[in-house]
Amino acid sequence: MSTAKLVLGGKEHELPVVTGSEGEVGIDIASLRNATSAITLDPGYGNTGSCRSAVTFIDGEKGILRYRGYPIEELAEKATFEEICHLLVYGELPNRKELARFKEGLAKHSIVHEGLRKILETYPRATHPMAILSSMICSMSAFYPWETEEDEQNNALLLMTKMKSIAAFTYKQAKGEPWIYPRTDLGYASDFLQMMFTVPNRPYAITPVQERALDLLLVLHGDHEQNCSTSTVRMVGSSQANLFASISAGVCALWGPLHGGANEEVIHMLQHIHDEHGDYRKTIAMAKDKKSGFRLMGFGHRVYKNFDPRAKIIKKAADDLLAEMGVKDPLLSIAKDLEEAALQDEYFLERKLYPNVDFYSGIIYRALGIPMNMFTVLFAMGRLPGWIAHWMEMRKESGGRIHRPRQIYTGQTQRRVPALDERK
Numbered sequence: 001m002s003t004a005k006l007v008l009g010g011k012e013h014e015l016p017v018v019t020g021s022e023g024e025v026g027i028d029i030a031s032l033r034n035a036t037s038a039i040t041l042d043p044g045y046g047n048t049g050s051c052r053s054a055v056t057f058i059d060g061e062k063g064i065l066r067y068r069g070y071p072i073e074e075l076a077e078k079a080t081f082e083e084i085c086h087l088l089v090y091g092e093l094p095n096r097k098e099l100a101r102f103k104e105g106l107a108k109h110s111i112v113h114e115g116l117r118k119i120l121e122t123y124p125r126a127t128h129p130m131a132i133l134s135s136m137i138c139s140m141s142a143f144y145p146w147e148t149e150e151d152e153q154n155n156a157l158l159l160m161t162k163m164k165s166i167a168a169f170t171y172k173q174a175k176g177e178p179w180i181y182p183r184t185d186l187g188y189a190s191d192f193l194q195m196m197f198t199v200p201n202r203p204y205a206i207t208p209v210q211e212r213a214l215d216l217l218l219v220l221h222g223d224h225e226q227n228c229s230t231s232t233v234r235m236v237g238s239s240q241a242n243l244f245a246s247i248s249a250g251v252c253a254l255w256g257p258l259h260g261g262a263n264e265e266v267i268h269m270l271q272h273i274h275d276e277h278g279d280y281r282k283t284i285a286m287a288k289d290k291k292s293g294f295r296l297m298g299f300g301h302r303v304y305k306n307f308d309p310r311a312k313i314i315k316k317a318a319d320d321l322l323a324e325m326g327v328k329d330p331l332l333s334i335a336k337d338l339e340e341a342a343l344q345d346e347y348f349l350e351r352k353l354y355p356n357v358d359f360y361s362g363i364i365y366r367a368l369g370i371p372m373n374m375f376t377v378l379f380a381m382g383r384l385p386g387w388i389a390h391w392m393e394m395r396k397e398s399g400g401r402i403h404r405p406r407q408i409y410t411g412q413t414q415r416r417v418p419a420l421d422e423r424k
């Protein structure tokens with residue numbers, strides 16, 4: 001299958017067909033407008049391939065997710081978040097020597113610039129951490145050069161390490177507690193936890209179980225091909241905006257409740273059910289009622305139509321973590337009841353709506369003591385290597401072409417501008 005035929009206005013047009021390495025088929029319509037003056041229309045880009053990419057493969061029907069060819073289940077078992085960063089950004093899992101060098105680089109740059117610190121201190125305490133995160137990342141453009149490709153390579157490393165310090169400092173700032181500096185002897189997840197929770201004169205002891213739980217969540221969020229925030233990063237970067245500006249835009253896109261913000265909304269929803277004495281039926285009924293404007297948060301996915309493999313792993317991890325920590329969270333059993341009921345309901349079955357990555361992740365964040373308004377920040381920290389990988393790939397492969405979709409115009413046809421007194 002090397003071409004597809006389109007008949008428009010009685011005329012036949014031949015369009016090239018491209019096939020991906022997993023047999024995915026796409027019709028290349030780049031020549032369509034010149035040949036016919038027609039465009040394709042696909043609101044929400046549900047069936048539009050925006051690029052060719054070698055970073056992540058998803059088969060939503062089969063529930064498959066692979067980073068650079070490696071199944072997510074295996075990576076979750078065998079790789080740390082630092083290894084995932086290396087895999088996504090540089091293309092391969094690091095060997096022992098490469099990993100040591102990479103970690104050294106992260107440790108060397110983990111301190112936040114004094115100038116950035118001053119900016120961060122000016123935010124009112126109640127500011128949402130996602131607002132601070134996106135603007136702090138954009139502000140990095142003021143402190144680090146981004147003129148050359150080498151600068152941008154270096155900025156990728158700076159971002160990967162400084163983002164965790166910025167995130168932890170944001171939390172300390174909101175609490176009015178002194179900032180805790182990064183430690184070079186700890187892994188990514190435990191360093192973040194120690195910066196978040198160490199209080200002077202009362203050292204915070206991170207257990208391996210807690211470290212592993214956070215690390216796992218970061219690993220699972222590493223990349224997810226052309227989702228809303230990643231497409232935003234690519235879109236902004238295609239105008240040749242720098243890496244910081246592009247990632248900052250991605251953070252904003254992630255913030256929304258239909259995307260990364262869902263992890264926070266899930267806990268609000270479960271808490272609400274808890275306050276209603278565990279009666280989840282009203283919530284399910286509301287989610288099915290289109291007039292309510294409410295959706296079951298943490299349920300459904302544009303791509304997964306069977307199950308989200310990340311959700312499966314996270315559900316088990318939540319069970320294990322809470323058991324090992326001896327924590328009994330009533331929201332976990334409400335989440336399980338809600339899932340079970342939804343998965344037996346015609347509405348959800350018909351539409352193939354299953355729990356997604358955000359359904360159980362909040363339960364783990366809660367058990368780790370992370371406040372709700374920081375959940376999406378954690379999602380952003382995990383997604384960062386994916387954003388960087390796509391930004392770099394886009395810069396290399398798009399041939400410098402700016403992303404610029406078309407539209408079908410539905411407004412007024414041409415009309416005369418009336419004088420001020422003639423207007424109704």
Ligand code: CMC
Pocket residue numbers: 044224227257258259260262287288294295296297298299300301302303351353356357358
């Ligand atoms: N609760 C109730 N109904 C839903 C839900 C839900 N969570 N999700 C989809 N539907 C319905 C929707 O109303 C529509 O029904 P109908 O065909 O009768 O009009 C049908 O299912 C198809 O939905 P859609 O809006 O066309 O699906 P989409 O691919 O545009 O949206 C989604 C995907 C994830 C935004 C959506 O499922 C949703 O809003 N879920 C809740 C928010 C959420 O959990 N977001 C996190 C996504 S996973 C992490 C990430 O990558 O961001």
